[in-house]
Amino acid sequence: MRTFETVLAQIEQRIAADGLTVGDRLPGERQLAEQLGVGRSSVREALRVLETLGVVSSQVGRGPDAGAVLISRPDGTLADLLRLNLGLATMSAREVLDTRLMIERWSAARVTSAPAAMTEALAAMDAAGSPEEFVTHDIAFHVALTDAAGNRLLSAVLRALRDALVSNAVEAVRRLGHTGDLQADHRRIHAAIEAGDAAEAVAAVTAHLARAYPGLSLTQNVF
Amino acid sequence: MRTFETVLAQIEQRIAADGLTVGDRLPGERQLAEQLGVGRSSVREALRVLETLGVVSSQVGRGPDAGAVLISRPDGTLADLLRLNLGLATMSAREVLDTRLMIERWSAARVTSAPAAMTEALAAMDAAGSPEEFVTHDIAFHVALTDAAGNRLLSAVLRALRDALVSNAVEAVRRLGHTGDLQADHRRIHAAIEAGDAAEAVAAVTAHLARAYPGLSLTQNVF
DNA sequence: AGACCAAATATGGTCAGACCATACACCTTT
DNA sequence: AAAGGTGTATGGTCTGACCATATTTGGTCT
Structure with missing residues (x-):
């Protein structure tokens, strides 16, 4: 199984386990990569999939609204x-x-x-x-x-x-x-x-x- | 607009323009990156989106079946x-x-x-x-x-x-x-x-x- | 004290280069 | 001709660097 697919599964599992919902933020790409022991590019490909599926949205910059946020826009x-x-x-x-x-x-x-x-x-x-x-x-x-x-x-x-x-x-x-x-x-x-x-x-x-x-x-x- | 989105648009446009259909192959990631003047990671993110949407499937290795192939599995x-x-x-x-x-x-x-x-x-x-x-x-x-x-x-x-x-x-x-x-x-x-x-x-x-x-x-x- | 401005910082976005595993193509050997 | 080894193009991944953006921070001026 490809690395980004395992990242995908772990992110999805974390969403379910932590009870994350629309509006909640995911950790930053670098932090997520370190936590999961993978490269940042694999994390990015996983996030790209989730973005394509309409469940996350990424904002650049800094502050409470920056980073990958859970949405639901199918x-x-x-x-x-x-x-x-x-x-x-x-x-x-x-x-x-x-x-x-x-x-x-x-x-x-x-x-x-x-x-x-x-x-x-x-x-x-x-x-x-x-x-x-x-x-x-x-x-x-x-x-x-x-x-x-x-x-x-x-x-x-x-x-x-x-x-x-x-x-x-x-x-x-x-x-x-x-x-x-x-x-x-x-x-x-x-x-x-x-x-x-x-x-x-x-x-x-x-x-x-x-x-x-x-x-x-x-x-x-x-x- | 992000780079990988322009790549996405150009790939889609090429599919339409060249009349590509299920079974046809896309150029390799490196070649595509060079043709479009972008980095390989941007090409990969675009291909990841297409794969998520069920229109592309990537095979590793070498030969006629390797590379990104157009499919249609929604x-x-x-x-x-x-x-x-x-x-x-x-x-x-x-x-x-x-x-x-x-x-x-x-x-x-x-x-x-x-x-x-x-x-x-x-x-x-x-x-x-x-x-x-x-x-x-x-x-x-x-x-x-x-x-x-x-x-x-x-x-x-x-x-x-x-x-x-x-x-x-x-x-x-x-x-x-x-x-x-x-x-x-x-x-x-x-x-x-x-x-x-x-x-x-x-x-x-x-x-x-x-x-x-x-x-x-x-x-x-x-x- | 308040308002304003500049620097620091954290974030995603992108690129370049390197290396690996895989699977076929090609050549050598038998 | 068959068998096996080598070469090579492919996607998959990692690392490190740099950029653009937007907020935070802290200092300065009024």
């Missing part, structure tokens, strides 16, 4: 994962879109009150001056819906999906040429959620994604 | 991501289980013919001598079901979920004390799929997870 990792694997064609856009549809239907069925962020995104989309700007707020709308469903894992996955699909989304908006239909869909989703009509909310989400991405597998109504 | 990354974030309490077991239920219901609704791996796992569970062994084949059963649905992203997520929940699963089996009911559930799922009855397959999966993990949010039948 979003970026998931987005990188999807982007790179899409680039290597291990996953198809179709699979990503099916997954997105599944998550949004699941969320739409569970959210009973539209959060303020959804309403704000709706207005921002009305005021958008470019496809890029529209898509930015469109993402915010859908992320707000999923966040409201209360499953942080699914929220993280959806954010990653949207990050990986931003270019597709901009292209889809350009292809449509206008955003009126999309906004009508958004308002239908919003209204259904405010009305507490889960079935209608699911149908509205499904119709919306079908419009944006023709060819999606929407025939299955039973989950 | 499973391990996802598993690490979930495990570490569960450890930091950013995600709850409940959220993970809800996600698993969603994926398995989605899969059960779409698979119309049980793959051989499901049948084999069924027999292996009958022959299992310990909870650990039972869970191993139980995982294989559920993974086979999801794989058959044909969405590699969801398959990867499910594998990661199961890896993160192995200890919970073993505990659940121990709590039940016997595996007869679980096997009956599995056979019900298997039969529904073979019969092409999507609604029954979904109901069977739902009942199965409800038995294994009491307290799951199973009341929502509408997606």
